[in-house]
Amino acid sequence: MLNRQADSLIWLARMIERAENNARMLEVYYAESTEEKEAYWESLIAVTGDVALFRQHYDQIDALSAFDFLSFSDKNPNSIYQCLRQARENALVVRETLPNEIYEVVNAFYLVVRSCAEKLTGKAPLEFLHLVKKRSFLFQGMIEAILPQGKGWSFLQLGRYLERADKTARIIDAANAHPYKEKENLWLRVLLSVSAYEAYQREWCGRMGPREVIDFLIHQPDFPRSLRFSIAQALEAAQKAFKNGLPIAEPIKLLEQLDQYLRFNTIDEIERQGVHFFLQSFLRENNKVGFAVNKILFHSRDSA
């Protein structure tokens, strides 16, 4: 496996995960028309971190402009369409190392999103968002079902879980910043957006408040989209990808620290620090892992 290909595998998985998360976040409120809805779009754009870019291209934030910006826009490098374009570019780089069926899934995914972007501006958005989720599942399923679990597989895992941890943290952060943050419906929607509703109900039997939901999404060790689960998976993948004896690679160290950080900060401790503060420092550390991986792959060429 070449360094360049390892990098492309990370970004392939990351971009597909990012597209799926965009679809999830859009889906949450699309069908609702409640009072907290308008404010939600603002916090949604804030989550993606592209507020300035959004303001450049749209006059107001509403369902239509948010959907356009996060789904089809050429201008937004993180729109679903652009994510898929980048996923496919990266898949092209590693194409010969993947089974043909997996490349076909990525390529067909890109082609269908592209044709939707051309034809479907504003029509049947929910169906489109479902499609994005389903195709992402298909990709992940293929990876589990037919890809040998060697180095290549672990780079895919690493990319996917780093991205997932980032997005889950941002989703919590956005809901937490919402003006109607005490409304039960808001947190119900958040749980639905990460497909955690049923799992949460089993854990908390009907109690639904910010504290419980935040705790669940940060700490639940067996829920596949929680921060703890994502970081644990990313750590496992990094260990597999970079185990070259001593010294221990930087990304592994950073991920171990993150894992500890999540374990030791209970919900009481987090609330004391402030949820926003906690999540922001989590996001910063999570980003550092990506930089450290990049550094190993591209800056210490002969030793990696």
Next chain:
Amino acid sequence: MFSLDREKRFFNEMFDEAYGVRPCYENLYDYFSNLSPMMLANLQRKAEHLFINLGVTFTVYHESTSMERTLPFDILPRVIPEEEWNILDEGLRQRVRALNAFLRDIYHEQEILRDQVIPRELVVSHPDFCWAMVGLNVPMNEYIPLAGIDVIRDDQGKYFVLEDNLRVPSGISYVYENRKMMTQLFPEICQQHIIEPIMPSLSYLARYLQSLAPRRTSKPTVVLLTPGRYNSAYYDHVFLAQQLGIDLVEGQDLMTLDNRVFMRGVEGLRQVDVIYRRLDDAFLDPLVFRPDSMLGVPGLISAYRAGNVAIVNAPGTGVADDKAIFSFVPAMIEYYLGEKPLLDNVPTYLLKNREEQDFVINNLEKMVVKKTTGAGGYGMLIGPKASEQELEAFRKILRKSPLDYIAQPTIQLSQHPSFIDGLFANRHIDLRPFVIGGKKVIPGGLTRVALREGSLVVNSSQGGGSKDTWILRSHRGERECQLCSTVKPTA
């Protein structure tokens, strides 16, 4: 279903002069006659869709834009009976063996030039004559492990060689993708025929590339060096790397140390033994060839000279597939092998010779004129299709720079029915078989179709398509297992 509009002056692959179906096509004719045009059109669309989803595409560059296209796939396969193929198979191997001997000779003793079989200036002043190769011993003396030889049929159905491609012949992936598509779309009709299997040739090619490794090791590292995914033949590279189980690398992934070539990977450096490159000579090594090349590997030729790596095909093979050298290939076969050529060349006129030049210029409307160094069907003149102004313009060019061009009498490419707009209409075709090391020919090869009515240009960059090519066994033997692609004796 089948167009009756047949032109007598061309050989038709499927029908004889009396409009009867040739024996090897009988089953296919019955089968396709019974399908409705609507169903066939559906299947053709399905093929196109599958190719797009699979990314079996090539990129066409046109001015500033690029477009991804599929190679149009024609659903009616071309059939070559075993007896005909055996002659082609032997003739092609003979030809590549002679060309290989020629390359070894001109980069060493140059006996063929000393014996004046081929004019010296034609070889040594050629732009593709590679001075870095002079006196260099290549592994196993193998210059052309993979060659693509273009073959056509005249109005009598006789096979002629039109062109040799000895540098980086492309299109091999389509041979395999077309076969896969046929077995997917028409499993019943494929099973009714005993088709010579093509999968074993791929493993043969993999083993052959490994055998060229200069280092003695149980598992040599073979890589495919690509210019990158913006290259129009990138799918070909991906396909070969995937199927041969070798790494697909770009110049930036390789480095040289101590006259050895290494690959940079996440597990550290790995020595590379064989490089199957799909990069033109000029870009291979910026220290030896074009200094501005970002695609190559600095120090590669030095490692090659030191005998630590094999480059496939060897640099400098371009001098042997030149269109002017082409006319000397039959002489090479006699000179090096002492054999009579089994396949004839298309007659070729060299314009440096005054008499031939006059003949060509006076008969230009019947000639096809090509640049000696051109490829891809660009910059050529097709006499019978050209206007008076074009002819006049070419006469001037030919008088001015006769060495840059060759002329051939208008070739009678054979015709084959192709499914176009709901009907099987006759179109011109050629054939590019692939020869591995002068020892094995992949059975069949790529049949290219000129999809425009009356057109003789089959190049994919200019509106050509392709079809599956079957070598049909007439008697019992082995056949390819549809499930596992291994070879099994037929019952």
